[in-house]
Amino acid sequence: MGRTFALAMVFLSFALSTAKADMKELEAKAAAEKEITWYVSYPSAEDAELTARLFMQRYPAIKVNVVRATAQVIYQRLQQDIKNGVRNCDVFETTDVGHYVDLKKRKLVAKYTPEASKDLYPDFRDLDPEGYFHIIGSSMMTLMYNTKLVKADDAPKSWKDLLDPKWKGKVSTGSPAYSGFLGVWVVYMKQLYGWEYLDKFKANNPLIGRSSIDPTTHLNSGERQVAGGPAAIVEQLKAKGAPLEIVYPTDGSLLMFGVAGILANAPHPNAARLWMEFRIGKESNQIGIDRGGESLRPDGVIPAGRTEFRAVKYYRPKVDELVKGVPEAIERWRDTFGG
């Protein structure tokens, strides 16, 4: 018994040390590549900068070039690069998983499963069973309202409540033509209530921004009173004293993902791998939590009073639903709202 245990320990320590040695080797190779270009839409620009800064503090030899835009815009950039045979982007991080299904089909993504994947909650592992793309962040899309202009009792409780005529001219939204979050949201609304949802939503004359983050600004300024949007940004703004509050809708909050992988022709493949390890590692995960997102890992420290997705009713989009659903949603949206 003792011997087996000792043997197991030796084996384990060997395995750990090779993993460590692998990691050291990766770090050295990555440092030699000096930089990495990160096309990103998942966290806000500010959070992306924060994440990049942390990486650079840890690996001072590697400079991170952050190119951040909404999901459809950044994908457009990537498509331009690909079309022109330009190798620029190393890691592409999007909120529309359909992008990755497409890229994988066209053999434009490198297969790489980060070592750190095994540390994740099973919920967030193996998005692509073949290991081409991975969940690297998660947060919820919920309802929100301006607490100065709307009493808690009056605030909408469900997505359906946003259609109430009392919100006419008082509701705000992003656009699926830009935002990956909104794409998922429209797909979900169609599942719940059919396309009529959009027509009724239009009747309430929403103020249409681009990013899903736009509504938080519209609400913060009092330009509009209620909206759907990223709960994480509301948490950030609340902490700065903004009059905003989250409502977890009774018909289901949306569990959103940032999805990332390494491009097949990445100019800095090792730095990209190191980035992927870092991105789902403990530190980066903690930034995600501190900035209002969900924890991907059991070792994340959740602030007191934070509602995690497991505590509310939520909808987790399936990959194939989005592949077909999001382009359809964008087209339908444009026809409804004219652009």
Added chain:
Amino acid sequence: MSDITLKPAPAPRGRLANLAPLEPGRLLWFGLAAVMIFLVVYPLWQIVSVSLHDSDGNFTFENYAKAFGRARYIQSFTNSLWLGVCACVLSLCFAVPISWGLARTDMPGKRFVWLGVIGAYVMPPFMGAIGWILLAGPNAGWLNRIFRSLSGMDVALFDIYTFSGLVFVVALYSFPLVFVFVNAALELVSSEMEDAGAILGASIWHVARRITIPIVLPTIIGAGIIVFLEAVSLFGAPALLGTPARISVVTTTLFEFFSNPVRVEVAAAYSMPLLLITVILFLLQYWVIRRRGYVTQTGKGGERRMMKLGPWRWAVFAYGFGVIFLAVILPLIIIVQAALSKAWGQGFSFDNLTLNNFRYILFEHSTAGQTVINSAMFSFWTATLAVTLTLLIAYIVNRKLVPFSSVLGFLAVTPFVIPGIVLAIGFYAAYAPPPLALYGTGLIMVLSFTTRFMPVAYINAASGMRSLHPEMEEAVRILGGSRMTAIRRVIAPLLKRSLAGAWLIVFIGATRELSTAIFLYVGATRTMSIMIYDLSEEGRFEHLSALGLVLVVATMAFVAIGFRVVGRDFMLKRS
């Protein structure tokens, strides 16, 4: 083209004789033609070419069917045309009285008004749009808030998220373009003709209407056309104001064609009718100027005196002040407030004050600092390149040195018809891949910006050339000087003010360029305006106001340097 083919010299005698057909005028023509092919023809050809091919490279018209086969796309197209027309008319209304007031009358506060116009030009339209969102958003806009609290009525006085709101903002930041041209033209008009009118008993208004303005009418029309094309090519302001207002225009629709799945060929097809319209407008402008070609500056110096308006001079000042108040002062106040706020929506209070936004933008942000440097560098080279190039072209065209010289002039204004977004794709398709592989370099940014701003520089140079009678350079030629000597020693010094003005216009334009840059930048070549646009996508008004202020202040510093270098002649009246 046969006129310009080089015929071998029949009996070459020595090396110099060999070069005889390569007379400097022709040599210059060839050099410029090569540059123009690189900057304009080839990228443009790429766009035309992709519009006529499917993704497999087969010839097809289907892209055109796709581009115009949908009510929504046609609507965007008419929206753009309408936006162009309305913005053009409104900006003429803003600019012409101010230009006239500054150039021809004794209105007070001229320096202030002039600085204000420069301020309006320095302000990127998307910053203006942001300022006006903060001012005239139907619920949270400060003007509406003030109106509500004063009147007690629960209605919005202004709504910037409307078509008229969009026209207003576009005109407010395009009128300086008209101003610069019309003002320069008005300053060249000597008072003799006005005096003639006055002697015959015409009133001030009559003289202005029947003599002064008609003399500069070609310039006004030319400037109006520029504003039309500028308005049609704008991307930032329509994206910021049009999306919420549900008004799509050509540029935002083009952006849509470029989104997944990328349909560059449809986008190219979609932009073709615009090209046609601009060609027509260009011909129209050409026709107008041809019919009324006024040589207003000759070797004999004309005198220019200011008209005495009496008490009316205050009305003219008030008008100028009003426009500047709307374009610069009001939006700047609100942008400064946002830049210094923790949360701009919470208004003016000491608790809300912070400098953190500037610290974040300038020191904490991984790339914003670099974007400031990039913008300055790109703009400097763009302006220098564009002004040099267009002066040479304008000279050749105006003096008709070689047959077909006007082709160069046409090419120089052609980029105006190409919305920045499409131009970017043309450049992308032409020069991103090997052998040149310029994608990701600062060079492709400078070259595309140069192409984009060539029309402004060219029209400025051409109108300058038109006002210069050839007699002065003929003097140089008679005395044995070469053409280049004439350009260097006579034309350039005479047009110094005009060229410096053009340089500055291009420089400022390049610092706020967005629609071309947005498809050509990579992380390392991102400019401030892209950074601001990216920030605006999330509505982080505090950060983007801070960066926007840095942009405005930095550009203003360059303007001030321009004043120092060029002296008081610099875009200002000469007296």
